[in-house]
Amino acid sequence: MKITVIYGTNRTEKSSTYNIARQFIAELADGDIVTEFHLPKDMPVFCTGCLTCLSDSTKCPHYKYIQPIEEAMQNADLLIFTTPVYLLHAPGQVKALLDHFGFQWMAHNPRGVYFHKQALVISTGARIGMRRTVRDVKNSLDWWGVGRVYRFRKTVGMAGWRGLSDKRKAAFAQEIKTTSQKIRRQTGAKPRLKVKLIFYLMRFAQKKFWSDEPQAAYWRENGWFDGKKPWRTS
Numbered sequence: 001m002k003i004t005v006i007y008g009t010n011r012t013e014k015s016s017t018y019n020i021a022r023q024f025i026a027e028l029a030d031g032d033i034v035t036e037f038h039l040p041k042d043m044p045v046f047c048t049g050c051l052t053c054l055s056d057s058t059k060c061p062h063y064k065y066i067q068p069i070e071e072a073m074q075n076a077d078l079l080i081f082t083t084p085v086y087l088l089h090a091p092g093q094v095k096a097l098l099d100h101f102g103f104q105w106m107a108h109n110p111r112g113v114y115f116h117k118q119a120l121v122i123s124t125g126a127r128i129g130m131r132r133t134v135r136d137v138k139n140s141l142d143w144w145g146v147g148r149v150y151r152f153r154k155t156v157g158m159a160g161w162r163g164l165s166d167k168r169k170a171a172f173a174q175e176i177k178t179t180s181q182k183i184r185r186q187t188g189a190k191p192r193l194k195v196k197l198i199f200y201l202m203r204f205a206q207k208k209f210w211s212d213e214p215q216a217a218y219w220r221e222n223g224w225f226d227g228k229k230p231w232r233t234s
Helices: 016-028 063-075 092-100 112-116 130-144 166-185 193-208 214-221
Strands: 003-007 034-038 078-082 118-125 148-155
Touching: 003 016, 003 063, 016 078, 016 118, 016 148, 016 166, 034 063, 063 092, 078 130, 092 130, 118 130, 118 166, 130 148, 130 193, 148 166, 193 214
Parallel strands: 003 034, 003 078, 078 118, 118 148
Antiparallel strands: none
């Protein structure tokens, strides 16, 4: 299984999300390609809101950072996002990355390849905030059209990974195995109902209200106005 990992921070061995992600990779990679990016090192800039990407994503002023991440995600079977809790939300560098990929939201120019992919969002925190933090990332994945999204949320306390007991780590490892088995069984699965509903809603809006916009031409070229579905290969 080809995997692309977006680490929400540059921290590694001391990071709970990093260590959990590495265990998932060990369970799922099977010797296939694993491409890793660390934030903010691999995406050190904020979106400027210029909207250039909506007509041509290659014209983004930060495309040199976007291009390798975009290519790796499109080539992957599984996307893994790790994000610790920063003040009850995802860290700013995670939001900065997601902002740069607004062009592939279903309201604009969705990439058909994502409808066949799976994603895993891993979040850890001292006490609370994991649910909201995962939602920050999952919202974008839904609007990209990612077929299946799994959530792995854990409380690790103020001491973090090194402060966890062997018993807690063993319990995590068992849950990682169980979740990995679910991911394996769903390889190539069709998208969830929510993703399909977003697609149908955006198709209606494109045809009814935005037919003169550049993204409508993109939808038309893909045949999505004529009944084709991005999750169908024929």
